[in-house]
Amino acid sequence: MIDKKDLENLKKIVGEGNIYDDKAHLIAYSYDATRERHLPDAVIFPRDEKDVSEILKYCNQQKIVIIPRGAGSGFTGGALPINGGIVLAMEKYMNKILEIDTQNMVAVVQPGVINMDLQKHVEELGLFYPPDPASEDYCTLGGNVSENAGGMRAAKYGLTKDFVMAMRAVLPNGDIIRAGKRTIKDVAGYNISGILIASEGTLAVTTEITLKLVPKPTFKKTYMGIFPSVDNAMNAVFKSLSAGANPVAMEFLDKLVIKSLRQKLNVDLPEDAGAILVGDVDGNVSQEIEFQLEILEKSFKENGATKFRIAKDDEESKEIWFARKNASPSVTIYGNKKLNEDISVPRSRLPDALNAIYAIGEKYDFKIPCFGHAGDGNIHVNVMIDKSQIEEGHKAIREIFELVIEMGGTLSGEHGIGTSKAPFMSIAFSDEEMNLFKTIKKAFDPNNILNPNKMGLM
């Protein structure tokens, strides 16, 4: 708990108007996309890296808990003050694009910059920042780094970690460190950004990020394949990719999702479709697009696709994508509570994984509509329940995680662990591995002040 003296001392650091402990502020910073609520003891708005350093130094001395926060759009509770503490809110001041270096194709940003703002900014310059989490319109790049955000374009372009060239960060003791360089290669010293990425704000507070940009491809086309069954579609996924296709995205909708889109939004999709794959291909020359589409069409048809459609213009592309982009809100027809997980398996295991997940759904009598990033093996599994069935729902999820781990998969492809997946860490990691995580946490943060009790750690 913090007291009046702490508030006054922290106010001396950030100045009047940048620290609050009134009810309205506490409520505003109590939630994230899990819809859970936990009131912090205060909310503080650092103006710059020096503020962050002084805040952490003070809180480390006083053993006051700090919870770094971007947009609060995370799905696993990473930004929730589950045991109180001070929310360190980065979006008010530390939200600037500091530099776009077109010569080296690099962007330097503060952590509070919104993902889409960077995307738009660099595209005007003919450049491209590929990571596109579904929350791209409001999530922050600092949060993206903390969770190693993915997105639809990860199938071709990779994850946030593949674009982080350098970082500045503040350690729990207040030390300011730099990690990495504005160079493609850098092997001097330990790869600190390697361990900070995906550490969910538990090791350090990111204060600046240097991101790699790539040239914006000139040509893009949208494709869609309709399959009689999930099996057919999932075989088409890994077989087309191992045949050499490299689509920007290869997204999947199952029968239940298709039904909900038809029912809730009147989307024009065939009633008898068992699964749909949609995505884009891109390239510098039109022949590359044709090359990609040929592989996809051939593999899709060999695996039972009843239809392979290529959007003839932007209008048709938007229409195809509308279905995928509205999958998440549509599935609410199946239950008033959605337990939304984001498992990931090696792509060749997708058919088995989905069949096993549906079998679990039948066993518990839950609808489990699935959709997501099949091209990289990452599927959003939505266990739809009534609010009264939470306990049963969690049992079903545990079974799903057990089979996913057994298949060589992971608890999370992009959402992270936070609090909501923490109970399942022991399925995925050995005691030795958990000990290593704890050892690292303790090395960075011996007083355990930075986002404690997340990721199944202390």
Next chain:
Amino acid sequence: MIDKKDLENLKKIVGEGNIYDDKAHLIAYSYDATRERHLPDAVIFPRDEKDVSEILKYCNQQKIVIIPRGAGSGFTGGALPINGGIVLAMEKYMNKILEIDTQNMVAVVQPGVINMDLQKHVEELGLFYPPDPASEDYCTLGGNVSENAGGMRAAKYGLTKDFVMAMRAVLPNGDIIRAGKRTIKDVAGYNISGILIASEGTLAVTTEITLKLVPKPTFKKTYMGIFPSVDNAMNAVFKSLSAGANPVAMEFLDKLVIKSLRQKLNVDLPEDAGAILVGDVDGNVSQEIEFQLEILEKSFKENGATKFRIAKDDEESKEIWFARKNASPSVTIYGNKKLNEDISVPRSRLPDALNAIYAIGEKYDFKIPCFGHAGDGNIHVNVMIDKSQIEEGHKAIREIFELVIEMGGTLSGEHGIGTSKAPFMSIAFSDEEMNLFKTIKKAFDPNNILNPNKMGLM
């Protein structure tokens, strides 16, 4: 120091014939590519991961130093037993390609597999493993991971770290851990492989590596540009790349290298050339190759290229590459001792960096031929001296590092720090950053038994 009892106890772990302390073995494992020699106390050959675990557990208890070793091809002393200890030699048994999973495009290898053996093996299956360090014919993949090896193809395809999906490793206390999955996305737990890559064998011993493979591109062509000056060539590098070119490689030879190739190997290169850029472009369709070559030709000519040549066949391609591949042995005409550094700067700083390096050469009256991976900003800087001039040579190198760091560059693009660059760590890193490295080292290896006194650490 180890005694008879230690040798006997270790022999019980690995069996007869797998641990030696005779002079011949000690000499055979005393060197690396730095040509320094430091005798170990013994050499041990683990047969499998269990052996590695038991060896480390025993040595940790007895506080015996272990130096993991692949092929000993490192340039910075990473595998040298500078204060004795036991060399843990991975190449005898742990040298198998365990699996090529063509469905998921993944290779699983032991650390002692030679880089080129994997490349050849997967190319027969239509797949491609891009990282190609100059030592690819004999360096091991375990060493590549420990140093985050690059190579010529890094300009387009990235470094070893971009291909490591998962690892198994043994911690200094003997704990066996897994890190990562055979999935594109995985954000469960800390990114342990992120910190193990490039840690130079100081944190853990790699026992298995899961590597991403990509489809082998169908089309490839070799190009060469001849420039009147280094300035012209270096401007052409970053301007062609920011104009959208994405060559597999863009390699650079300076005037001194060209002269040495003509003189020593009679290579047919123009006498008045100030610099040469050579490389490959690749793609799935021939039009992509043409797209790439057009950008390169235009940018090269706009930046003063007097000639832009495209190899018409394999023969001509080999002829062009012959010059680049013989750069390193040729420059020995300038001195009987080569101080070989691998600086890396943001690409737009290449013209300034090279001019400043040549100015340092003039000041000390040393020839400093430069060549290397201009396409990713990584240049091999060869300070050629007489053996009597070592001290002056090191002064020149310190000046070079100071200017490289000032330009936003790094001490090492691909060779690592080891022992030879350790004296320069304080130029690149603050006390806070060095403290963080030491904290991490201590967390993984509290008894400091694993490759101690490397990277400027304890």
